[in-house]
Amino acid sequence: MSPEADKKNWVGKSLPRKEENRLLRGRGKFSDDIKLREMLYLRFIRSPYAHAKIVSIDVSGAEALPGVVCALTGTEVAQQTQPFIEIGPDPFAKIKDYPLAVSKVRYQGEPLAAVVAESPALADDAAELVQVDYDPLDPVVDAENALTNKSILHEEAGTNLVWNGIFEYGDVEEAFRDAAYVVKVDHLHFHRFSSTPLENNVVIAQWNPKDERIYYQCNNSFPSFAIQFLAAHLGVHIDRIRVETSDIGGSFGIKITSYPQMAVCALASRKAGGRPVKWVETRSEHITSSAHGNERTFRDTRVALDKNGVITAITSRHIDDCGAYPRYEPLGCVIWSQVFPGVYRFKNARIDFSQAVTNKCPVGPNRGYSRMQHLWFLERVVDICAYELDIPADEMRLRNYIRPDEFPYTTPNGCVYDSGDYPKMMQLAKDLIGWDDWKTKQVIARKEGRLIGIGIGTTLDSGTNNFGQSQIVNPFLPYSGNSQGANCKLDIYGEVVVAVGSCPQGQGHETTAAQVVADVLNIHPDLITVRTGFDTERNVHTGFSGTYASQFAVSGLSAVHGAAQKLKAEMKRLAAFALETNEDDLEFGTGAQGPETRAKSTGKSINYWGLANLVNANSAALPPELYELTLNCRYIWRAPFKVPDTKKKYGSLTLTYAAQLHMAVVEVDCDTYIPRILDYVAVDDCGTVINPPIVEGQVYGATAHGIGAALMENCVYDAVGNMLTSTFSDYIPITAVNMPNVKYGHIETPSPHSYSGAKGMGEGGAAPIHTISAALQDALFASGIVIDDSFNNADSLFRALTAKEISQADKLVKVEKRV
Amino acid sequence: MAIKFGGEFEVKRTPEEVYDFLTDPKKFAPLLPDFQSMTVQDATHFKVKVNVGISYIKGAADVRMELTQADRPKRAQYKGNGRVSGGNVSLTAGFDLSPSDSGTKVAWQGEAQVFGGLASVAGGLLEPLGKKNLQKLIDGLQTALQ
Numbered sequence: 005m006s007p008e009a010d011k012k013n014w015v016g017k018s019l020p021r022k023e024e025n026r027l028l029r030g031r032g033k034f035s036d037d038i039k040l041r042e043m044l045y046l047r048f049i050r051s052p053y054a055h056a057k058i059v060s061i062d063v064s065g066a067e068a069l070p071g072v073v074c075a076l077t078g079t080e081v082a083q084q085t086q087p088f089i090e091i092g093p094d095p096f097a098k099i100k101d102y103p104l105a106v107s108k109v110r111y112q113g114e115p116l117a118a119v120v121a122e123s124p125a126l127a128d129d130a131a132e133l134v135q136v137d138y139d140p141l142d143p144v145v146d147a148e149n150a151l152t153n154k155s156i157l158h159e160e161a162g163t164n165l166v167w168n169g170i171f172e173y174g175d176v177e178e179a180f181r182d183a184a185y186v187v188k189v190d191h192l193h194f195h196r197f198s199s200t201p202l203e204n205n206v207v208i209a210q211w212n213p214k215d216e217r218i219y220y221q222c223n224n225s226f227p228s229f230a231i232q233f234l235a236a237h238l239g240v241h242i243d244r245i246r247v248e249t250s251d252i253g254g255s256f257g258i259k260i261t262s263y264p265q266m267a268v269c270a271l272a273s274r275k276a277g278g279r280p281v282k283w284v285e286t287r288s289e290h291i292t293s294s295a296h297g298n299e300r301t302f303r304d305t306r307v308a309l310d311k312n313g314v315i316t317a318i319t320s321r322h323i324d325d326c327g328a329y330p331r332y333e334p335l336g337c338v339i340w341s342q343v344f345p346g347v348y349r350f351k352n353a354r355i356d357f358s359q360a361v362t363n364k365c366p367v368g369p370n371r372g373y374s375r376m377q378h379l380w381f382l383e384r385v386v387d388i389c390a391y392e393l394d395i396p397a398d399e400m401r402l403r404n405y406i407r408p409d410e411f412p413y414t415t416p417n418g419c420v421y422d423s424g425d426y427p428k429m430m431q432l433a434k435d436l437i438g439w440d441d442w443k444t445k446q447v448i449a450r451k452e453g454r455l456i457g458i459g460i461g462t463t464l465d466s467g468t469n470n471f472g473q474s475q476i477v478n479p480f481l482p483y484s485g486n487s488q489g490a491n492c493k494l495d496i497y498g499e500v501v502v503a504v505g506s507c508p509q510g511q512g513h514e515t516t517a518a519q520v521v522a523d524v525l526n527i528h529p530d531l532i533t534v535r536t537g538f539d540t541e542r543n544v545h546t547g548f549s550g551t552y553a554s555q556f557a558v559s560g561l562s563a564v565h566g567a568a569q570k571l572k573a574e575m576k577r578l579a580a581f582a583l584e585t586n587e588d589d590l591e592f593g594t595g596a597q598g599p600e601t602r603a604k605s606t607g608k609s610i611n612y613w614g615l616a617n618l619v620n621a622n623s624a625a626l627p628p629e630l631y632e633l634t635l636n637c638r639y640i641w642r643a644p645f646k647v648p649d650t651k652k653k654y655g656s657l658t659l660t661y662a663a664q665l666h667m668a669v670v671e672v673d674c675d676t677y678i679p680r681i682l683d684y685v686a687v688d689d690c691g692t693v694i695n696p697p698i699v700e701g702q703v704y705g706a707t708a709h710g711i712g713a714a715l716m717e718n719c720v721y722d723a724v725g726n727m728l729t730s731t732f733s734d735y736i737p738i739t740a741v742n743m744p745n746v747k748y749g750h751i752e753t754p755s756p757h758s759y760s761g762a763k764g765m766g767e768g769g770a771a772p773i774h775t776i777s778a779a780l781q782d783a784l785f786a787s788g789i790v791i792d793d794s795f796n797n798a799d800s801l802f803r804a805l806t807a808k809e810i811s812q813a814d815k816l817v818k819v820e821k822r823v
Numbered sequence: 824m825a826i827k828f829g830g831e832f833e834v835k836r837t838p839e840e841v842y843d844f845l846t847d848p849k850k851f852a853p854l855l856p857d858f859q860s861m862t863v864q865d866a867t868h869f870k871v872k873v874n875v876g877i878s879y880i881k882g883a884a885d886v887r888m889e890l891t892q893a894d895r896p897k898r899a900q901y902k903g904n905g906r907v908s909g910g911n912v913s914l915t916a917g918f919d920l921s922p923s924d925s926g927t928k929v930a931w932q933g934e935a936q937v938f939g940g941l942a943s944v945a946g947g948l949l950e951p952l953g954k955k956n957l958q959k960l961i962d963g964l965q966t967a968l969q
Contacts, residue, residue: 730940730944
């Protein structure tokens with residue numbers, strides 16, 4: 005037996021992932037692997053128009069096809085259900101959002117009918133036979149145009165403005181009065197892109213007519229949120245909805261908003277007499293119709309700076325485009341303010357934030373949700389000011405960063421940044437990339453006429469939301485704080501089994517949860533079974549359970565840790581009785597008969613089977629005072645939040661703040677205008693690292709996603725709302741072929757806000773988008789170009805450099821010098 | 824995705840003869856490229872079925888046509904709306920007729936609008952294909968009217 009004194013900490017070790025064994029051998033179980041008896045297959049009929057009235061739908065041809073079981077239309081769904089709950093206040097609370105369009109369609113790809121057949125191919129054929137007559141309406145594809153309300157999407161709301169609020173802190177006017185420089189930026193634009201998980205959305209639903217229970221097997225990544233929407237929509241008690249997830253091939257947030265498709269599958273199952281109905285999303289459906297990230301335009305930005313280039317105030321007007329239906333919105337209208345000042349120290353700011361609906365795919369919480377747009381904006385502002393004032397970009401940041409000795413740092417809007425050391429991250433990144441060498445090479449290259457830029461992107465990954473911020477957008481919402489549940493038990497034969505309310509999509513939750521429990525019980529992680537996926541019937545979830553918003557290391561593992569501590573406490577009481585000693589005399593470890601608890605004074609021990617047997621199968625040996633022990637311990641972890649001040653928009657909105665600092669060297673080819681990454685560094689600080697390879701892997705993933713977004717991935721719509729990038733021919737996801745070699749580094753500034761010092765991570769704050777914009781800025785500023793868009797490819801760079809159509813500094817930026 | 828086109832040609836017929844030809848679906852519709860069949864509903868409405876082949880999207884399109892302007896012998900305009908695998912197409916084709924030395928000058932204008940996945944999948948091919956097919960139609964008209 006290993007004495008407790010020799011305990012090895014598993015947290016922090018590079019333990020291979022427990023998941024690899026099945027995933028790398030092709031033995032994972034994904035939703036589409038599930039085959040059920042009498043299963044049917046559903047296909048959606050989707051609108052080719054971005055905005056049109058539905059004149060008629062004729063499904064008779066489809067229903068007459070042999071093998072077709074039933075069809076559903078929006079009208080039928082509306083008769084049987086309630087519209088989905090709206091998160092936002094009036095007037096958008098009045099809109100009628102159904103999973104199938106009822107009287108009009110509002111984006112290309114919107115489903116308006118569904119057919120259900122005995123095979124996927126039959127369902128495809130049947131879908132072709134559905135006849136729909138449309139009366140096209142004027143589409144609105146630009147959020148700023150939408151705000152003119154010339155063409156209204158939702159008549160019940162009477163406006164396209166979903167939400168508006170002013171976030172003002174400090175004394176903005178005084179800061180501008182005292183400024184040495186005022187920099188004005190006419191507009192900046194953060195483009196619309198999405199995620200391309202290997203596995204698209206999949207739903208299997210069975211509405212059992214015997215007990216009116218609905219059983220979902222699916223890959224939704226926020227099931228506790230989905231069931232709240234579904235229960236109200238379908239008119240069933242929430243306990244009658246079971247959601248089970250298994251292995252999930254990536255989500256990046258986009259799979260949070262699959263509840264409309266889940267609703268249709270359940271209704272189709274009911275109509276089909278309770279047979280299970282499966283829907284597997286095609287890639288084009290995913291790109292056009294699942295969810296996109298928020299597009300945002302930044303107008304009329306003014307920046308006040310002192311004589312040293314220190315930013316003292318920022319004002320700006322932000323217009324967010326949430327697509328055709330708010331769904332998860334308008335939460336994004338406040339979530340960005342978790343990182344209100346970014347990594348910078350300015351105290352005075354006023355942001356006028358509006359969100360509009362447009363005839364485009366609804367948005368969803370895409371990796372870095374709502375915050376990356378704002379962080380990109382701040383990084384652009386910092387860089388533009390640096391170039392205009394002729395301050396080196398690194399020096400500009402160092403002058404404006406929150407200093408290491410200022411943590412915990414309270415932002416102007418009341419968020420508390422837990423820890424960080426941004427200058428140290430910058431130095432590490434410089435060392436890794438060879439900053440001075442590249443600066444020398446850049447000078448030589450420029451003399452040769454080459455366009456090479458070196459960019460810095462500093463960003464935050466705020467994790468573990470305070471859902472009380474939802475009350476800033478709608479004071480009537482009943483949500484606040486954050487919680488996560490976990491269960492830790494000794495099974496009847498003494499196996500340690502852990503269940504947690506997350507639904508991992510590649511983040512290694514089974515491994516890290518086992519590491520945490522292994523440390524509590526002083527046993528090897530391989531002796532711990534962590535249940536795969538999420539299941540409402542495990543009864544470990546809370547209203548916030550799922551996997552999103554960079555929080556598992558804090559919320560999930562805190563819950564696991566709490567449950568393990570409770571189990572350990574029960575085991576101690578039981579072992580003290582069995583070994584006839586007191587609890588202080590006990591130590592935990594592994595002996596000849598496996599994991600055990602041992603009395604230090606006598607050397608007697610009892611293994612886990614013995615303990616479990618006492619509770620489960622030998623209970624007559626238990627004294628009554630131990631009857632309350634179950635060795636089946638549920639723990640709910642709750643984040644220590646308060647409800648924010650909704651009027652002042654002030655409060656602690658997030659618990660932890662991981663940081664990323666990336667550097668890139670980018671060259672724009674003078675003949676082809678193709679931007680090419682010559683060197684790349686990603687430095688991460690997510691506090692105490694639970695499992696280094698898992699963290700490193702997620703840094704690479706987030707970096708790849710961001711580089712793809714910066715250079716390749718763009719949801720392009722034409723003037724009538726056709727999405728022109730609906731396949732991988734045009735929406736080009738990044739692959740290993742396009743990835744540069746990324747040099748990875750990390751520092752650890754432990755969080756005082758989590759029990760382990762860990763901070764949530766994985767989203768990466770879209771650092772590459774900021775970084776590549778900065779590098780392009782560095783390469784092109786001398787040519788009179790200001791990078792004003794987050795998406796830059798050869799076409800846009802050609803239009804900027806040669807055609808002079810966009811990004812011209814003299815039209816975008818004005819500087820007022822008062823010194 | 825909108826495709827606009829236009830042009831003019833002359834034929835050795837009177838404007839009345841040209842107008843009567845253009846507004847007679849039985850004469851006009853078969854000139855449509857890859858015409859398959861037609862059903863006349865009334866004097867101003869008819870349906871045509873045409874073959875469509877754009878890259879790997881192949882099939883038949885049912886197009887409902889309406890004669891929306893009929894000002895004999897000056898102007899005729901058709902509007903059409905069709906469904907094809909991968910999307911919908913709406914089109915407008917107008918013909919302005921004026922007497923010329925040799926007969927009639929026909930000035931034509933058209934616009935086709937594509938909706939749906941077709942616009943993305945076949946986006947780059949649509950404009951040249953549309954122009955090619957339209958030229959076929961115009962050539963056919965000229966031949967028929969000579």
